[in-house]
Amino acid sequence: MLRIIDARTGEPAEAAPAHRGPTLVRAHAAGSALTDLRVLLVADLLVRALEIGGCVASAWLDGGPLQPELRAGAVALGMRSFEAGPDARVRGTRVVHVAADGGPEPDGPRVAVAAASGPGPADLPDPAALRLALLTRHHGTPVHVGPAALQEADATLTRWREAVARWARSPSRPVPEDVRRRLREAWEHDLGLPAVLDELRRVETGPEVPDGARFETYAHADRLLGLDLTAGLGSS
Known part of the structure; x- marks a missing residue:
């Protein structure tokens, strides 16, 4: 079973309900910088890992006015589509929040994503190289994606x-x-x-x-x- 380190407690927490019901992954990203894209990338990976484990999962984006640019960057990095932030959730759904360090601290299990810096996907001939460069560091570790890493x-x-x-x-x-x-x-x-x-x-x-x-x-x-x-x- 997929476990995340809950940033609120520092302890492992299951990302899916014990009864293997649906999990809602809510990404909190208000800008369009690489750190915001990294938040979405971690949310995308969570959904993929849950699905491989046989769970039902979906990703939602709670974003700001730069949401269109952020969504475009997510598409360039090969992420799934993010729905708009829901007003309510289905009864029994597990909600896991993903946010940058120092960002929103909503109730419920939260994955903290460290800062990332470097070029955006629009500046690269193959944005998948940026995705791979980000994956080489744990999401809780800051990363600078420079020319050598790319x-x-x-x-x-x-x-x-x-x-x-x-x-x-x-x-x-x-x-x-x-x-x-x-x-x-x-x-x-x-x-x-x-x-x-x-x-x-x-x-x-x-x-x-x-x-x-x-x-x-x-x-x-x-x-x-x-x-x-x-x-x-x-x-x-």
């Missing part, structure tokens, strides 16, 4: 997409159970995305993993990462 993320994306396209030509093999377990343990522990990326690097080079299993592993993880790792399929 260059490294872009090179990693290119390498992984080419590898996934190559592995797809091999006979399909299931995700190794130990790999699946480590991936799930990583993202279910307060969205430990850096550990997820570390596991993908191990799978990429591990001689014991067949290419068909590498492909299925990357496709499985990309349901959460949202990096379009299968973009190279069908290319020569």
